[in-house]
Amino acid sequence: MSFVSVSGVFKSYGRRPVLEAVSLEVAEGEFISLVGASGCGKSTFLRMLLDEEQPTRGTILVDGMPLSGEPSQSRGIVFQRYSVFPHMSVRDNIVAATAFQTRFGWLTGADKRAARDAAAKTLERIGLGHVADQYPASLSGGMQQRLAIAQAMAARPRILLLDEPFGALDPGTRLAMHAFLQELRAETGMTVFMVTHDLEEGFKLGDRVLVFDKPRWDPQEPEAYGATITYDFDARDGGIPYQRLEEDTHVFKPR
Amino acid sequence: MRWINRTPGRAAALCLMLLPFAALFIAYALGSEARLAVNPQDKLLPAPSKIAETAGRLITTADRRSGEILFWNDTFASLQRLGLGVAIAAVTGLVTGLAIGLFPYVRAAASGFVSVLSMVPPLAVLPILFIVFGLGEVSKVALVVIGITPFLIRDLSQRVLDIPSELFVKAQTLGASSTVIALRVALPLVMPRLIQSVRLSLGPAWLFLIASEAIAADGGLGYRIFLVRRYLAMDVILTYVIWITLLAFLFDFALRRLSQRLYPWAGEDSL
Ligand SMILES: Nc1ncnc2c1ncn2[C@@H]1O[C@H](COP(=O)(O)OP(=O)(O)OP(=O)(O)O)[C@@H](O)[C@H]1O
Ligand SMILES: [Mg+2]
Numbered sequence: 001m002s003f004v005s006v007s008g009v010f011k012s013y014g015r016r017p018v019l020e021a022v023s024l025e026v027a028e029g030e031f032i033s034l035v036g037a038s039g040c041g042k043s044t045f046l047r048m049l050l051d052e053e054q055p056t057r058g059t060i061l062v063d064g065m066p067l068s069g070e071p072s073q074s075r076g077i078v079f080q081r082y083s084v085f086p087h088m089s090v091r092d093n094i095v096a097a098t099a100f101q102t103r104f105g106w107l108t109g110a111d112k113r114a115a116r117d118a119a120a121k122t123l124e125r126i127g128l129g130h131v132a133d134q135y136p137a138s139l140s141g142g143m144q145q146r147l148a149i150a151q152a153m154a155a156r157p158r159i160l161l162l163d164e165p166f167g168a169l170d171p172g173t174r175l176a177m178h179a180f181l182q183e184l185r186a187e188t189g190m191t192v193f194m195v196t197h198d199l200e201e202g203f204k205l206g207d208r209v210l211v212f213d214k215p216r217w218d219p220q221e222p223e224a225y226g227a228t229i230t231y232d233f234d235a236r237d238g239g240i241p242y243q244r245l246e247e248d249t250h251v252f253k254p255r
Numbered sequence: 256m257r258w259i260n261r262t263p264g265r266a267a268a269l270c271l272m273l274l275p276f277a278a279l280f281i282a283y284a285l286g287s288e289a290r291l292a293v294n295p296q297d298k299l300l301p302a303p304s305k306i307a308e309t310a311g312r313l314i315t316t317a318d319r320r321s322g323e324i325l326f327w328n329d330t331f332a333s334l335q336r337l338g339l340g341v342a343i344a345a346v347t348g349l350v351t352g353l354a355i356g357l358f359p360y361v362r363a364a365a366s367g368f369v370s371v372l373s374m375v376p377p378l379a380v381l382p383i384l385f386i387v388f389g390l391g392e393v394s395k396v397a398l399v400v401i402g403i404t405p406f407l408i409r410d411l412s413q414r415v416l417d418i419p420s421e422l423f424v425k426a427q428t429l430g431a432s433s434t435v436i437a438l439r440v441a442l443p444l445v446m447p448r449l450i451q452s453v454r455l456s457l458g459p460a461w462l463f464l465i466a467s468e469a470i471a472a473d474g475g476l477g478y479r480i481f482l483v484r485r486y487l488a489m490d491v492i493l494t495y496v497i498w499i500t501l502l503a504f505l506f507d508f509a510l511r512r513l514s515q516r517l518y519p520w521a522g523e524d525s526l
Contacts, residue, residue: 050424050428052424070427071424071427072427072428072430073428073429073430075428076428077424077425077428079421079425081421082419082421082422082425083421083425084425085422085425085426085440086444086520087443087444087518087520087521096426096429097430099439100426100429100430100431100435100439101429101430101431102435103432103434103435104434104435104438105431105434105435105438105439106439135519135520136520137520137522151425151429152425152428154429155428155429155430157428
């Protein structure tokens with residue numbers, strides 16, 4: 001039984017279809033990269049996995065259970081922008097992952113100290129220890145996204161959704177973020193869905209690369225049909241399938 | 256170089272800032288002199304020295320009958336009404352604005368009502384307030400509250416709606432309940448805006464205060480101005496007007512500083 005099971009999902013806004021007949025089975029711990037043209041519904045798909053929006057038709061099951069109708073702690077998200085709380089210090093952004101689960105959102109006494117200590121450790125690990133007391137606005141884009149990922153992870157989600165998380169970063173920072181993400185994933189074994197416009201990034205990080213595209217196209221009315229998953233690449237082993245049984249020595253591996 | 260790219264230096268900026276004040280003063284002084292030259296008894300434009308003299312007398316000399324300095328009594332009475340009215344309006348505006356902005360059910364029920372309510376001209380309901388609450392303090396405070404609350408509610412609810420939905424989604428994925436989202440996300444994010452809206456509504460608040468004091472009161476800055484109008488005491492009126500302006504300016508300045516101090520993350524746009 002697969003962990004995330006999407007079957008026959010349609011999504012339309014008003015009369016306009018965005019996604020049609022999307023079906024997908026994902027095992028626990030898989031890293032799924034989502035690519036596709038702008039506006040083809042990748043973010044919409046993530047929002048449905050997040051349960052911020054519901055499919056017009058079809059079902060999404062996680063661990064065999066239907067979603068509850070609103071975002072919850074079992075799925076974390078990192079957006080391209082607005083992912084951290086601008087009014088909280090870097091440390092409080094991490095502490096929030098614990099504090100927000102209380103009745104009024106504030107920790108007191110020993111709980112507070114414990115959460116702050118844990119946050120300090122997390123920040124030290126992701127290299128943000130020295131800016132713990134600053135506000136996110138004073139951080140660089142890469143630091144903000146690192147904070148956003150750490151914040152999402154602090155709530156211990158089983159699924160992490162990333163919507164173009166590194167889209168605004170320079171190539172060097174991007175590589176550092178890839179390493180950070182791979183490390184986190186090796187540690188937690190969580191399931192990841194990542195939307196990206198960078199194919200290389202998609203293949204490098206993903207176990208599978210899903211391509212969203214419109215299977216039917218009406219030149220008179222480009223909006224008449226929605227997109228669906230048209231390719232499902234096996235991206236393990238540098239994107240060369242069936243090679244893992246062979247002897248490793250003769251296999252050409254890009255990067 | 257284009258004029259849009261030229262900026263004055265520090266000293267020049269200061270001079271430019273003082274220029275209109277100086278111009279106004281000189282224009283007044285000239286006008287006053289010209290009129291007094293024709294008729295030394297003229298009361299319309301008293302000489303600046305006369306105003307200064309009157310101001311000095313007003314803020315130091317006690318009233319013969321009550322033995323109190325009316326100027327400070329008036330100031331205290333007015334500030335109490337204004338402060339109370341603005342505080343009540345700010346709290347009401349904040350709570351209602353948050354509720355409308357956050358909860359679709361409240362929004363469905365209240366936002367149409369508030370838009371209609373905000374169209375009621377507050378001064379038109381002043382007689383009703385006098386009838387209902389009498390001529391005492393309550394009706395004056397109530398006019399200030401009624402005058403600025405609808406604006407605050409609309410402004411703050413809009414501000415809550417303007418918060419990027421990503422932040423609310425994020426809070427939910429961290430396990431936050433509606434209460435926690437209201438208290439830890441929406442409330443702090445709109446606080447700088449509340450201060451800014453209060454700053455904007457201080458002008459109308461003074462207007463409503465002075466209007467209600469002018470009509471029925473036994474003390475207060477607005478009351479005094481309208482009282483001495485009967486004697487054409489321009490020197491007193493101008494002293495009070497300058498004092499009110501100064502107070503309003505100081506409040507505005509203090510609120511701006513408060514916002515910068517309390518919400519350093521809010522940046523320039525909330526100044
Ligand atoms: N709430 C909404 N109401 C109406 N239409 C919407 C809504 N959200 C998205 N759409 C439309 O659905 C389509 C898919 O949007 P989506 O954001 O999922 O695209 P995307 O694949 O993420 O694109 P990009 O790569 O640019 O982020 C777009 O054409 C968009 O206009
Ligand atoms: Mg998108």
